[in-house]
Amino acid sequence: MRIFIFLFILLNAFTGLGQYHFSGQVSKENEGRVIYLSLIEDYRKSSRIYLDQIIQKTLVDSLGYFQFEGNNLLADNRVYQLHLDGCSDELKANHFLGQCDNSESVLFIANNKDTLQFPTSFENQALCTITSTNSKSSIFLDIDALKEEMIFEFMDYTSESSTSLNSKKWFNILQDFAEKSDEPLAELYIYDFLSDRKNETHDYYMVDLESNTYYSKLWIRLLNKYPNASFTKQYENEHRADKLIIEKESKDGNNLPISYFAYLLLGLLILQSGYHVIKNRKRKIDKLAPKILTSQELKIFDAMRKGKTNKEIASSLFISLSTVKTHINSIYKKLNLESRKDIE
Known part of the structure; x- marks a missing residue:
């Protein structure tokens, strides 16, 4: 100690x-x-x-x-x-x-x-x-402790009415804790848990989202503190998509199918979010490559970025095709890449 x-x-x-x-x-x-x-x-x-x-x-x-x-x-x-x-x-x-x-x-x-x-x-x-x-x-450790309390309480009372009351209670507890933490990253951690489609909390989240202004205010807090972060854009897209689903269901009546347009818009928002994630990843690879690749590997890396084939790389660097393949495997391993598409 x-x-x-x-x-x-x-x-x-x-x-x-x-x-x-x-x-x-x-x-x-x-x-x-x-x-x-x-x-x-x-x-x-x-x-x-x-x-x-x-x-x-x-x-x-x-x-x-x-x-x-x-x-x-x-x-x-x-x-x-x-x-x-x-x-x-x-x-x-x-x-x-x-x-x-x-x-x-x-x-x-x-x-x-x-x-x-x-x-x-x-x-x-x-x-x-x-x-x-x-x-x-250490705020995530505190949040995990609250989540455990919530899970135990739901296990003790499993009736439909108890689940509804407990959902309202624990959504308020977790959101209040998150807001008072003055750290939007902690709020995103809780939002991920409550809104996860694999969790039992998702149904109540969609109900809560319809009338609770907390989610819109969280977006504003993210924009103020982390305006250029990829997770801020990710939250914006998810929040907007879920609101569109609620609005469409409200117009068509409860439990009616969502229109093709709503699904298409949701898909576009997800694609947009994925594009930003991929773009940020390639920026990280560009910064990391000069630090951990050898000079020869860096030449091959740059050539791959330009779309050159293995034969073209071997010819321009006066090395064998098998040597090029060996260097490419080393590049994949050092940069945690899976295929050429991650580089080009």
Whole structure:
């Protein structure tokens, strides 16, 4: 414990230099395992690890310690995830699909100047306690605690009338907590939970959306604090699409089919949101490539961007076709790409 206090004070001294320091401890049995640091820009993709969200990785040392540091994060608050890979090598592919029961993760809020500690708790649990220079960092842990209370209460009273009353009660509790947090990122985390079509909360969310001004006000708060963020545009599109569905159902009568036009508009909004996500991803790849690719790989990467074939690349660089393919495989691996379409 004294070591953590000393490290926290020491690392805190560097926060004014525009550098982040994320460190912590897990059980020694995790020695040599990988911990990933991911940036979560799509609030619908926070439940598991995604290859396109990983920005760094490190290994747990022999004492169970790990650390991330640098100055390449965004200056504004963003949602990040630490994910401890508990899978064996044979199961690693399944791990990335969220199917490894031995993995652990935690979501938190941070920026480029923050110092965070993730100590092992008194129950020897890893990644469930956060000490931070950022007062917003651990807010997701508080929200998760509220969600657990909500779930237990719904399990105790399962009648239709109780479900309706509990829905109204807990929507108010969660939305009130989110608004008072003064952090729209926390509100998006709750919105994702309440509006998720896979959750039992979705039906009441559509009812609540019809008359509750909270959702429109959240959009305004996002525009004020994160005007250029992709998740702000994503929320705008989803909010507008759901409102259109409600308006159409209201005109046609309850439970009547939604018109082809409404579905088409919803599809266009989703495509627009997907376009912004892909565009932002390609910008990240452009920034990352010069830092981690070799000079030869960078030449091949630029040629692929211009749409050149493998034969054309081999001819222009005076190397064999098999060498080009080897370099391309290395580029895919380093940049977490799946195909040539991710580059062109």
